[in-house]
Amino acid sequence: MESIGVLMACPMNPYLEQExxxxxxxxxxxxVPEKSTFLSTHSNSIRAVVGNAFAGADAQLIEALPKLxxxxxxxxxxDKIDLAKCKEKGxxxxxxxxxxxxxxxxxAIGLILAVLRNLCECDRYxxxxxxxxxxxxxxxxxxxxxxxIIGLGRxxxxxxxxxxxxxxxxxxxxxxxxxxxxxxxxxxxxxxxANCDILVIACSLTEETRHIVNRxxxxxxxxxxxxxxxxxxxxxxxxxxxxxxxxxRIGGAGLDVFEHEPEVPEELFGLDNVVLLPHVGSGTxxxxxDMADLVLGNLEAHFLKKPLLTPVI
Amino acid sequence: MESQLPQERxxxxxxxxxxxxxxxxxxxxxxxxxxFISTKFQLLKAWESTLPLxxxxxxxxxxxxxxxxxxxxxxxxxxxxxxxxxxxxxTASAGINHIDLNECRRLGIAVANAAAVFSDDAADAxxxxxxxxxxxxxxxxxxxxxxxxxxxxxxxxxxxxxxSLFVCFTQESxxxxxxxxxxxVAKRLEAFGxxxxxxxxxxxxWVPYPFYSNVHELACGSDVLVVCCGLTAExxxxxxxxxxxxxxxxxxxxxxxxxxxxxxxxxxxCLVHGEIGGAALDVFENEPDVPKQLLQLDNVVLTPHRAVFTPEGFMAACDLVVANLEAFFEDKPxxxxxxxE
Numbered sequence: 066m067e068s069i070g071v072l073m074a075c076p077m078n079p080y081l082e083q084e085x086x087x088x089x090x091x092x093x094x095x096x097v098p099e100k101s102t103f104l105s106t107h108s109n110s111i112r113a114v115v116g117n118a119f120a121g122a123d124a125q126l127i128e129a130l131p132k133l134x135x136x137x138x139x140x141x142x143x144d145k146i147d148l149a150k151c152k153e154k155g156x157x158x159x160x161x162x163x164x165x166x167x168x169x170x171x172x173a174i175g176l177i178l179a180v181l182r183n184l185c186e187c188d189r190y191x192x193x194x195x196x197x198x199x200x201x202x203x204x205x206x207x208x209x210x211x212x213x214i215i216g217l218g219r220x221x222x223x224x225x226x227x228x229x230x231x232x233x234x235x236x237x238x239x240x241x242x243x244x245x246x247x248x249x250x251x252x253x254x255x256x257x258x259a260n261c262d263i264l265v266i267a268c269s270l271t272e273e274t275r276h277i278v279n280r281x282x283x284x285x286x287x288x289x290x291x292x293x294x295x296x297x298x299x300x301x302x303x304x305x306x307x308x309x310x311x312x313x314r315i316g317g318a319g320l321d322v323f324e325h326e327p328e329v330p331e332e333l334f335g336l337d338n339v340v341l342l343p344h345v346g347s348g349t350x351x352x353x354x355d356m357a358d359l360v361l362g363n364l365e366a367h368f369l370k371k372p373l374l375t376p377v378i
Numbered sequence: 379m380e381s382q383l384p385q386e387r388x389x390x391x392x393x394x395x396x397x398x399x400x401x402x403x404x405x406x407x408x409x410x411x412x413x414f415i416s417t418k419f420q421l422l423k424a425w426e427s428t429l430p431l432x433x434x435x436x437x438x439x440x441x442x443x444x445x446x447x448x449x450x451x452x453x454x455x456x457x458x459x460x461x462x463x464x465x466x467x468x469t470a471s472a473g474i475n476h477i478d479l480n481e482c483r484r485l486g487i488a489v490a491n492a493a494a495v496f497s498d499d500a501a502d503a504x505x506x507x508x509x510x511x512x513x514x515x516x517x518x519x520x521x522x523x524x525x526x527x528x529x530x531x532x533x534x535x536x537x538x539x540x541x542s543l544f545v546c547f548t549q550e551s552x553x554x555x556x557x558x559x560x561x562x563v564a565k566r567l568e569a570f571g572x573x574x575x576x577x578x579x580x581x582x583x584w585v586p587y588p589f590y591s592n593v594h595e596l597a598c599g600s601d602v603l604v605v606c607c608g609l610t611a612e613x614x615x616x617x618x619x620x621x622x623x624x625x626x627x628x629x630x631x632x633x634x635x636x637x638x639x640x641x642x643x644x645x646x647x648c649l650v651h652g653e654i655g656g657a658a659l660d661v662f663e664n665e666p667d668v669p670k671q672l673l674q675l676d677n678v679v680l681t682p683h684r685a686v687f688t689p690e691g692f693m694a695a696c697d698l699v700v701a702n703l704e705a706f707f708e709d710k711p712x713x714x715x716x717x718x719e
Contacts, residue, residue, distance in 0.1 A: 178506030208498035230569030
């Protein structure tokens with residue numbers, strides 16, 4: 066398989082890169098100075114693209130690679146891949162579901178606790194020596210708070226299961242109601258926000274869910290409400306969220322994703338009611354290896370004409 | 379009016395209500411003083427007097443039957459001797475290591491604490507600290523706030539939370555109600571897929587997890603040690619160098635109990651030399667002093683003894699303390715007495 070050209074969209078994992086290098090002819094797209102020249106030179110040899118949450122395969126790239134057979138994403142999210150185009154051209158698409166579900170759900174709960182219990186702020190407080198001057202600052206209880214989840218897929222369900230152990234009543238909004246769960250369904254995100262204390266975004270990013278958390282939803286969540294985003298930055302109208310946080314119209318936010326990563330609105334840096342993470346939802350040593358193995362496994366299966374492990378298309 | 383001694387002012391207001399001695403105000407009282415206004419008792423506020431404590435007690439506390447204490451105002455044998463009429467000590471905290479239980483037991487003094495209302499918050503804090511240290515939440519937050527993400531790209535990974543877990547639960551002789559406190563941690567961690575094991579002085583038949591009679595053995599078989607037992611003579615420095623080395627280079631300690639359960643000097647050495655993987659600490663041996671080597675480490679999370687500091691927890695604790703005091707003065711059963719096992 067060494068002659069098969071694989072285009073890696075951006076740096077994502079040294080182990081994955083190494084393994085792709087061993088098995089295929091790997092092209093590192095981010096190292097290419099002149100992308101259009103490169104694409105016309107190699108258009109006949111590139112048969113696979115490996116993308117992730119930051120870069121995938123848009124219509125332009127797909128059109129430039131007539132021999133493209135498969136796009137394997139090092140993520141569960143597919144928002145960087147033009148799925149319609151892939152379907153049209155018979156290009157297979159795979160992602161990395163399940164292996165990262167637990168890590169993302171763990172991080173969601175970790176963010177909730179970090180925001181409500183001011184853990185990061187407390188840690189800064191101790192490190193700066195302020196504790197010696199004393200204070201009885203109270204933080205917000207988590208147990209029993211109402212948790213509202215947007216998107217009750219694998220990750221949403223895993224978050225619900227964990228939050229239930231903290232005696233949190235769970236409610237949700239999703240495209241379709243899921244009567245098999247015992248959670249309360251709300252037909253709109255605004256209603257969900259109005260009826261929960263902590264709103265968690267756990268759905269996939271599509272045209273419909275872009276800015277699903279907008280000014281109306283933020284207002285409904287209110288001054289005591291907390292927003293947690295472990296989905297995608299564009300799920301939230303970021304300028305609206307930033308002004309709501311700065312003006313204290315919303316209680317706080319725990320954000321692992323942003324609209325223009327790695328740029329994070331600087332107004333957030335001075336706030337004590339936010340926790341800001343650099344997109345580490347699936348960022349554990351164990352899980353990233355599992356994700357990489359899944360990408361490699363899917364590519365291998367495809368080129369050996371075996372069934373794909375985790376096909377989307 | 380203002381120049382009169384505290385107890386004279388209060389007598390004028392409340393006639394002959396029995397007094398509850400408070401040597402120094404616990405945080406609960408400072409924050410929610412209104413909740414301590416009762417028709418069944420009044421507070422005798424030693425800290426408002428200019429007299430030294432011993433003299434104040436000798437002069438004014440001779441007929442005091444109840445004491446509201448806290449970590450800042452311990453009930454030692456010396457204090458007990460200055461209170462010839464004391465029959466009940468209530469603490470506004472979960473911990474009871476600042477009360478000389480042997481002396482209380484010897485003299486038939488009843489003791490009550492507020493552990494039951496703090497279990498959820500303490501468990502939430504323990505889990506939050508655990509996820510933070512494993513997934514490097516506080517470190518990553520600092521990284522982003524310093525504007526380092528664009529320049530430095532991917533942040534170094536954390537470790538998975540779903541791992542074999544060791545929950546340390548040594549029971550001290552007086553308190554079986556803190557089981558609720560510990561099971562709160564275990565219940566939450568089970569939802570993350572953690573395997574819970576425990577250590578205690580004796581196995582508890584009602585606890586569904588594997589029991590280890592020896593802390594060292596337990597540390598050998600575990601990835602994380604969550605300390606949530608009481609501080610007693612037996613548990614002081616129970617987590618020593620041997621236990622920490624057994625926990626190992628990937629091992630994590632979470633402490634929301636009392637700083638002195640861990641040999642802090644040894645822990646600092648182990649952390650600095652990578653003999654254990656990390657620690658998340660809400661308590662320290664000499665609060666508010668924190669060993670300065672810890673302040674430089676990225677594999678620790680440090681919080682200033684706030685595991686139970688929520689308004690809901692505090693208000694529930696106020697209600698519980700007041701209810702205990704009122705029950706005492708009405709000769710009714712206490713709501714949260716410590717029971718000798």
